Amino acid sequence: MNAPDRYEHFVVPEGTKKVSYERDTKIVNAGSFTVEREDHTIGNILRMQLHRDPNVLFAGYKLPHPLQYKILVRIHTTNQSSPSQAYNQAISDLDKELEHLKKVFEEEKSRYEVKPRDY
Amino acid sequence: MEGISYQRFPKIRVREMKDDYLKFDLTDTDASMANALRRVMIAEVPTIAIDLVEIEVNSSVLNDEFIAHRLGLIPLTSDFAMGMRFSRDCDSCDGDGQCEYCSVEFHLNVRCDSDQTLDVTSADLRSTDPHVVPVDVAARALSTDPASFDSDQRGIIIVKLRRGQELRLRAIARKGIGKDHAKWSPAATVTFMYEPEIHINEDLMETLTLEEKRNWVESSPTKVFDIDPNTQQVMVVDPEAYTYDEEVIKKAEAMGKPGLVEIYAKEDGFIFTVESTGAIKASQLVINAIEVLRQKLDAVRMQDAEADFKEFSEHLGV
Numbered sequence: 001m002n003a004p005d006r007y008e009h010f011v012v013p014e015g016t017k018k019v020s021y022e023r024d025t026k027i028v029n030a031g032s033f034t035v036e037r038e039d040h041t042i043g044n045i046l047r048m049q050l051h052r053d054p055n056v057l058f059a060g061y062k063l064p065h066p067l068q069y070k071i072l073v074r075i076h077t078t079n080q081s082s083p084s085q086a087y088n089q090a091i092s093d094l095d096k097e098l099e100h101l102k103k104v105f106e107e108e109k110s111r112y113e114v115k116p117r118d119y
Numbered sequence: 120m121e122g123i124s125y126q127r128f129p130k131i132r133v134r135e136m137k138d139d140y141l142k143f144d145l146t147d148t149d150a151s152m153a154n155a156l157r158r159v160m161i162a163e164v165p166t167i168a169i170d171l172v173e174i175e176v177n178s179s180v181l182n183d184e185f186i187a188h189r190l191g192l193i194p195l196t197s198d199f200a201m202g203m204r205f206s207r208d209c210d211s212c213d214g215d216g217q218c219e220y221c222s223v224e225f226h227l228n229v230r231c232d233s234d235q236t237l238d239v240t241s242a243d244l245r246s247t248d249p250h251v252v253p254v255d256v257a258a259r260a261l262s263t264d265p266a267s268f269d270s271d272q273r274g275i276i277i278v279k280l281r282r283g284q285e286l287r288l289r290a291i292a293r294k295g296i297g298k299d300h301a302k303w304s305p306a307a308t309v310t311f312m313y314e315p316e317i318h319i320n321e322d323l324m325e326t327l328t329l330e331e332k333r334n335w336v337e338s339s340p341t342k343v344f345d346i347d348p349n350t351q352q353v354m355v356v357d358p359e360a361y362t363y364d365e366e367v368i369k370k371a372e373a374m375g376k377p378g379l380v381e382i383y384a385k386e387d388g389f390i391f392t393v394e395s396t397g398a399i400k401a402s403q404l405v406i407n408a409i410e411v412l413r414q415k416l417d418a419v420r421m422q423d424a425e426a427d428f429k430e431f432s433e434h435l436g437v
Contacts, residue, residue, distance in 0.1 A: 006298070006300065009298050009299070010163075010298055010299075011207070018418060018419065019419055019421045021421060033421065035419055038415070038419065040154075040158070041154075041158045041159060041163070041412075041415070042155075042415055042416065042419055044154065044155065045149075045151045045152055045155045046419075047151070048149050048150075048151040049125070052125040053125055084421060087421055088420060088421060089125070090125075091416050091417075091419065091420050092124070093124050093125050093126040094126070094416055095413055095416055095417070096124060096126045097126045097127050097128075097129065097148070097152070098409050098412055098413045098416070099413070100126070100128055100129065101129050101131070101148075101409055102409045102410070104129065104130060105131050105405060105406065105409070106406065108131045108132060108133050108143075109133060109136070109402050112133040112136055113136075116136070
């Protein structure tokens with residue numbers, strides 16, 4: 001009865017931005033990204049990728065409420081970088097990793113089609 | 120900090136590949152990536168499924184929405200789904216989402232005139248696009264061996280009709296994702312497990328009699344270990360059969376020999392098993408999942424400097 005429509009999980013309504021950023025007023029080089037209509041799929045890989053950046057002091061994500069389809073990603077960095085920079089860097093690195101993964105998968109698939117079972 | 124990248128370089132090794140089943144190893148990446156791929160394969164790879172049903176005549180024993188529900192669950196060959204547009208995003212149709220670019224029309228027209236019960240099956244669904252047909256119909260068309268299909272098994276049964284009962288309808292199939300409704304999920308099951316690393320303490324193993332060794336090997340619910348008939352030594356015959364139940368460890372402790380074996384789960388090695396419904400080939404499912412994940416990441420990118428500039432210029436009224 002009160003359940004939101006299924007398309008609310010992934011359709012961003014008119015007027016809402018997909019990603020918004022709020023600087024933390026009390027801590028330097030810290031801020032929160034609010035990503036609309038995303039869930040653990042993106043949140044977790046972003047967070048784990050941010051952990052690999054040595055300039056990132058803190059990286060975490062949460063779903064504020066299971067019926068509100070958005071994630072909050074909180075990032076603190078050193079002076080060498082900024083949360084926006086770390087965020088974009090993480091996304092670029094993930095994109096490169098997925099590109100590599102796709103290439104490796106297609107190569108392995110063609111190789112397997114020619115000669116199955118190499119072990 | 121331009122030019123520095125913290126990406127990983129994953130490796131893939133395919134173990135087994137069939138049209139609807141794929142088993143492969145994914146290494147040198149994180150559990151979050153493996154899980155993201157699994158989640159995307161189940162819920163966000165697009166397929167095509169019947170979404171709108173207009174019923175002209177239905178005198179069967181099942182009511183209209185029941186039949187519409189069953190029609191929606193029939194898997195349709197969705198090789199073109201990635202390139203198709205979602206009906207809600209399509210601008211070439213006049214808003215009702217039924218144009219040729221974003222949807223496929225199906226017709227069903229069956230009447231039972233014999234005394235024998237007539238099965239209305241997926242084979243009776245006539246598609247306007249030969250590339251989008253029910254999966255079992257496509258499989259039967261491709262199969263050259265007539266004996267491979269039972270003569271009774273003429274397709275997925277939708278409803279059964281008695282003499283005089285008729286079913287006539289028009290159905291529209293659209294692109295969608297599993298997140299919206301499970302009928303659009305292309306995956307039957309997608310699982311991954313950690314690769315186990317098993318170390319047997321050989322010195323401690325020497326202190327066991329053959330009988331004790333046999334008991335210990337038997338205590339595992341799956342066949343992970345075996346006794347070499349020539350050397351009477353316990354060896355690992357299939358490490359991946361290990362299901363992370365710790366029966367062998369408990370048995371070793373019960374026998375008074377803790378530390379007989381050490382089993383670790385490798386943090387960065389995963390064994391994926393992908394089973395597809397037939398809508399998309401299993402290997403294509405993985406490729407589509409990677410593509411969809413990339414698109415999602417691209418949508419989540421933040422244009423920081425541009426956003427600040429835009430806000431500033433809007434503030435000025437430019």
